């Protein structure tokens with residue numbers, strides 16, 4: 001079997017075209033969706049991510065602003081900025097780019113952002129709402145993964161989904177979203193024994209281990225759907241995933257590439273969340 005590739009870049013383009021129209025329609029009724037991104041320090045990777053978010057906003061007509069703060073900014077100053085943004089009716093979405101310098105508590109920052117503007121979906125209120133199946137901001141990478149599965153009508157209900165990774169921003173929320181879609185979900189992680197035993201029974205395998213090519217065809221059930229969340233830079237500067245693409249593509253039914261896979265979807269779902277914030281959450 002040769003896997004069908006789920007092209008995250010093409011799907012993102014399609015979704016952004018639809019969002020462009022939605023944003024234009026909102027503007028006719030006086031709603032101008034706006035995202036404010038806070039960037040602390042001058043970490044090159046963070047700057048590049050933030051620029052990518054701004055560019056995506058520009059492409060869809062969403063207003064965006066970047067607030068740049070020096071890496072020496074105090075926690076209380078940063079929190080004061082967030083309070084100002086919470087109270088600004090023109091700001092619909094707030095995103096503080098992570099990681100933050102060590103002297104600032106990321107958890108405190110996340111909890112200070114108003115849940116109504118939490119387009120990252122990291123606030124405990126957003127996570128609690130997701131766990132109970134309420135309307136909420138889904139964190140962008142898990143939301144992108146579910147959207148990729150839906151785009152190919154890949155059945156989730158009753159299927160065995162295995163998630164490798166248990167981070168707060170990917171592994172745990174993606175496992176919860178798959179449960180919400182009626183999958184039977186197993187979460188594996190660095191302390192899991194006999195990993196093959198779980199992955200070889202996975203109809204859907206989500207890989208977020210952070211190690212280049214860690215998962216090869218021996219881990220895969222014939223005909224599985226494999227979602228590669230990894231972004232690893234090789235010595236030659238190229239990007240690659242956590243999945244050994246060449247071997248797995250001969251065994252899986254669906255596979256996401258790196259680059260052009262989950263990565264572009266993450267930014268696209270941020271735009272979706274910003275539009276949702278502009279329209280307001282349902283109770």
Ligand code: GUN
Nearest residue numbers: 095096097098099120140
């Ligand atoms: N740093 C890397 N990924 C993310 C993300 O999705 N959101 C935020 N706020 N920071 C990040």
